Amino acid sequence: xxxxxxxxxxxxxxxxxxxxxxxxxxxxxxxxxxxxxxxxxxxxxxxxxxxxxxxxxxxxxxxxxxxxxxxxxxxxxxxxxxxxxxxxxxxxxxxxxxxxxxxxxxxxxxxxxxxxxxxxxxxxxxxxxxxxxxxxxxxxxxxxxxxxxxxxxxxxxxxxxxxxxxxxxxxxxxxxxxxxxxxxxxxxxxxxxxxxxxxxxxxxxxxxxxxxxxxxxxxxxxxxxxxxxxxxxxxxxxxxxxxxxxxxxxxxxxxxxxxxxxxxxxxxxxxxxxxxxxxxxxxxxxxxxxxxxxxxxxxxxxxxxxxxxxxxxxxxxxxxxxxxxxxxxxxxxxxxxxxxxxxxx
Amino acid sequence: xxxxxxxxxxxxxxxxxxxxxxxxxxxxxxxxxxxxxxxxxxxxxxxxxxxxxxxxxxxxxxxxxxxxxxxxxxxxxxxxxxxxxxxxxxxxxxxxxxxxxxxxxxxxxxxxxxxxxxxxxxxxxxxxxxxxxxxxxxxxxxxxxxxxxxxxxxxxxxxxxxxxxxxxxxxxxxxxxxxxxxxxxxxxxxxxxxxxxxxxxxxxxxxxxxxxxxxxxxxxxxxxxxxxxxxxxxxxxxxxxxxxxxxxxxxxxxxxxxxxxxxxxxxxxxxxxxxxxxxxxxxxxxxxxxxxxxxxxxxxxxxxxxxxxxxxxxxxxxxxxxxxxxxxxxxxxxxxxxxxxxxxx
Numbered sequence: 001x002x003x004x005x006x007x008x009x010x011x012x013x014x015x016x017x018x019x020x021x022x023x024x025x026x027x028x029x030x031x032x033x034x035x036x037x038x039x040x041x042x043x044x045x046x047x048x049x050x051x052x053x054x055x056x057x058x059x060x061x062x063x064x065x066x067x068x069x070x071x072x073x074x075x076x077x078x079x080x081x082x083x084x085x086x087x088x089x090x091x092x093x094x095x096x097x098x099x100x101x102x103x104x105x106x107x108x109x110x111x112x113x114x115x116x117x118x119x120x121x122x123x124x125x126x127x128x129x130x131x132x133x134x135x136x137x138x139x140x141x142x143x144x145x146x147x148x149x150x151x152x153x154x155x156x157x158x159x160x161x162x163x164x165x166x167x168x169x170x171x172x173x174x175x176x177x178x179x180x181x182x183x184x185x186x187x188x189x190x191x192x193x194x195x196x197x198x199x200x201x202x203x204x205x206x207x208x209x210x211x212x213x214x215x216x217x218x219x220x221x222x223x224x225x226x227x228x229x230x231x232x233x234x235x236x237x238x239x240x241x242x243x244x245x246x247x248x249x250x251x252x253x254x255x256x257x258x259x260x261x262x263x264x265x266x267x268x269x270x271x272x273x274x275x276x277x278x279x280x281x282x283x284x285x286x287x288x289x290x291x292x293x294x295x296x297x298x299x300x301x302x303x304x305x306x307x308x309x310x311x312x313x314x315x316x317x318x319x320x321x322x323x324x325x326x327x328x329x330x331x332x333x334x335x336x337x338x339x340x341x342x343x344x345x
Numbered sequence: 346x347x348x349x350x351x352x353x354x355x356x357x358x359x360x361x362x363x364x365x366x367x368x369x370x371x372x373x374x375x376x377x378x379x380x381x382x383x384x385x386x387x388x389x390x391x392x393x394x395x396x397x398x399x400x401x402x403x404x405x406x407x408x409x410x411x412x413x414x415x416x417x418x419x420x421x422x423x424x425x426x427x428x429x430x431x432x433x434x435x436x437x438x439x440x441x442x443x444x445x446x447x448x449x450x451x452x453x454x455x456x457x458x459x460x461x462x463x464x465x466x467x468x469x470x471x472x473x474x475x476x477x478x479x480x481x482x483x484x485x486x487x488x489x490x491x492x493x494x495x496x497x498x499x500x501x502x503x504x505x506x507x508x509x510x511x512x513x514x515x516x517x518x519x520x521x522x523x524x525x526x527x528x529x530x531x532x533x534x535x536x537x538x539x540x541x542x543x544x545x546x547x548x549x550x551x552x553x554x555x556x557x558x559x560x561x562x563x564x565x566x567x568x569x570x571x572x573x574x575x576x577x578x579x580x581x582x583x584x585x586x587x588x589x590x591x592x593x594x595x596x597x598x599x600x601x602x603x604x605x606x607x608x609x610x611x612x613x614x615x616x617x618x619x620x621x622x623x624x625x626x627x628x629x630x631x632x633x634x635x636x637x638x639x640x641x642x643x644x645x646x647x648x649x650x651x652x653x654x655x656x657x658x659x660x661x662x663x664x665x666x667x668x669x670x671x672x673x674x675x676x677x678x679x680x681x682x683x684x685x686x687x688x689x690x
Contacts, residue, residue: 061410065406068475068476068481068482069476072475072476072478072481096445099484100441100445100482100483100484101481101482102480102481102482102483103470103471103472103480103483103484103485104484104485104559125448126448127448130413130417131413131414131417133417135447135448136413136417136446136447137413137445137446137447138445138447138448139444139445139448139449139484140448140449214449
């Protein structure tokens with residue numbers, strides 16, 4: 001699973017070099033309608049454009065079929081290359097289109113959002129939503145090159161920056177105390193995230209993915225914050241007050257660090273510090289004890305759980321994940337009580 | 346790319362052992378409507394059935410979507426296993442469905458036709474037709490187990506047996522003179538193909554695929570007979586008198602052995618012997634010199650060709666393939682003239 005990840009703010013230069021090294025017969029570039037207008041002109045690509053509607057609701061089979069048909073219509077061969085320019089929706093869908101066209105053509109990811117840069121664009125997961133389930137269809141297929149920059153972040157909404165930052169917090173928690181502390185000293189909506197910090201964050205994910213590309217063990221460390229996070233996200237959706245995925249992850253990191261404290265002695269001082277930071281930047285996700293049974297049931301049906309047992313990734317300390325840890329409904333109740341205390345709910 | 350290929354006529358026993366070793370949370374079985382009625386009762390499977398319409402014209406996105414939806418509706422998880430029972434259409438489509446569901450669930454192939462047993466079921470190519478092109482969408486994904494038997498061949502039409510036998514001839518030509526001679530002494534429509542011969546044939550493909558799972562070099566040896574074969578198949582389709590794929594391959598093997606003789610000194614005695622055998626079993630595909638330009642153009646657009654050059658796999662001798670050999674329109678004209686002489690056209 002060879003993947004070249006390039007960190008640079010000279011995106012067009014890096015992209016031309018990457019294409020040169022791949023020596024494609026023909027180049028295609030996929031973007032959503034917004035990115036096509038805003039970003040493509042900056043890249044000076046000699047490529048056949050393929051444009052799809054924006055938004056995660058369009059990360060579906062219909063859009064995938066449009067991309068396949070466009071590749072076919074424009075004469076793509078196995079020697080072609082697809083460049084995916086955009087957020088996670090575009091890199092996930094474009095990656096799947098490339099990986100399944102003629103049993104796989106090469107592709108390059110150019111993430112334009114912080115979330116895509118630190119999460120979706122690297123690591124080889126591609127996919128689309130189907131039948132109401134996220135990433136239900138897809139394959140593991142790495143981009144040959146990922147070009148990571150902060151060049152397109154200037155115009156991102158605060159929501160989007162904070163969503164990406166939650167994944168950076170997670171990567172820092174999988175590294176060491178200092179990395180986490182460093183991130184908590186910054187305001188991601190106030191000042192641009194330095195490219196160097198982005199590089200360190202992405203390298204955490206790269207290291208873990210290289211050990212376990214198909215998520216059979218160590219890669220589950222990257223699920224930190226996501227078991228509780230997904231349950232919060234689903235509850236918000238059920239209340240018809242959806243929250244951004246990254247916000248749910250940030251709150252999930254707090255609850256799972258509490259679970260880690262209860263089960264593995266994760267230091268309480270870091271839990272408090274993290275809770276303060278998350279509350280200040282992401283606000284408070286309000287729950288009452290009436291929500292507990294529904295949240296527990298939702299976690300039980302999470303794809304990370306087996307045979308009705310709830311499985312989380314927990315931390316003995318920053319940098320010391322323990323994957324596939326079974327937690328009981330009582331553990332969760334206690335952690336949610338503590339979360340409500342910390343957030344003054 | 347670990348793949349267990351099991352040769353046995355006790356299919357139900359082997360299947361139960363394979364499933365036992367995979368320890369699936371739930372088992373699904375995919376078959377076309379005919380196979381579902383004829384074969385599934387013999388397998389005594391405790392599995393959720395998924396049935397699709399029969400025939401290569403249904404190897405399409407619509408049937409693939411039906412399979413995805415059935416897996417989703419019946420609660421398939423990453424721990425599920427899909428058993429594909431049928432010809433190449435079912436193993437190709439079912440393999441793609443499994444390989445793309447939740448980024449890949451495990452699958453078992455139980456080929457019920459000679460062609461699927463010696464070709465489609467082994468080697469990790471999955472796919473569907475799209476936009477009028479064969480296998481336009483798909484991925485490389487090996488079945489965890491392939492159970493190969495002659496148990497279902499008794500009721501196969503002669504066409505189908507001869508189609509599969511052409512691939513066996515090809516595998517023998519990639520092995521040695523004796524293997525080819527042995528096959529040419531049998532009548533595949535008169536007596537059952539011995540399981541031992543099937544095993545030897547499949548093992549030729551396995552050896553080649555293991556060297557090069559993603560078809561970047563040595564695997565192209567398996568294209569022997571197919572450059573000319575595909576062109577004959579397309580011409581037949583254009584004349585609205587379609588021929589079975591395997592028949593086209595048999596005629597293609599004759600023409601490409603002539604090209605091999607012209608370019609690499611492949612022994613003429615074997616060419617004559619092969620031409621006699623193919624003419625007797627498969628009959629004659631009639632062409633005139635008026636067809637030559639169209640055939641050459643079609644070969645030029647074959648996916649094995651690059652930059653307008655026609656590429657074939659040729660043989661210096663049986664067992665000594667040379668892949669990616671450029672042949673000129675003059676070479677092809679000469680070989681087609683010789684083919685017409687040999688077949689008294």
